[in-house]
């Protein structure tokens with residue numbers, strides 16, 4: 386048996402373990418992203434409720450100022466009417482006062498509507514704040530559990546990386562370079578067992594001329610001619 390075969394298989398096994406741990410880290414990240422999405426919706430709602438409340442307050446305050454100005458003007462017109470002796474001018478002033486009273490009544494009812502709107506917006510804002518707080522509280526246990534899994538996984542990942550590095554360090558330098566290059570370019574495994582003289586990664590038949598070497602060493606390091614996988618005989622290591 387080729388001395389590098391067990392070493393290579395060991396590196397591949399450790400890469401497989403590392404990939405499984407990385408997969409778990411991705412799963413955790415996805416679970417956290419799902420939680421984030423749920424909260425994000427609440428935050429957007431809250432921001433919209435805040436803007437709506439500020440806007441409603443601004444409209445009501447503006448209306449209040451206009452109303453104050455018009456009340457003052459109305460009172461002045463009434464005073465002038467009381468003091469006016471000329472009947473023709475007084476008649477005109479009376480018409481102005483009555484028109485002013487109608488406008489004022491309309492403005493007052495507008496102001497009441499706006500004040501009610503402010504109250505409604507404030508209620509909606511409180512509700513949005515409470516909903517977000519409730520959603521955050523509801524997520525707290527799940528987030529704590531995720532953080533615990535993260536911590537645990539980080540330790541396992543460190544150990545797995547160190548173990549992988551140690552296993553790879555035992556490889557011949559050129560073999561390691563070849564293995565790492567294959568690892569970066571291949572989606573599937575790098576070492577694949579031969580079966581019925583066929584590469585089990587791409588199902589290409591190994592040429593008769595190379596079978597002898599494969600049988601003798603248990604491995605074809607220069608790999609499958611079609612897909613580049615390093616081919617080995619499973620029985621050689623069994």
Ligand SMILES: [Zn+2]
Nearest residue numbers: 584587609612
């Ligand atoms: Zn192949």
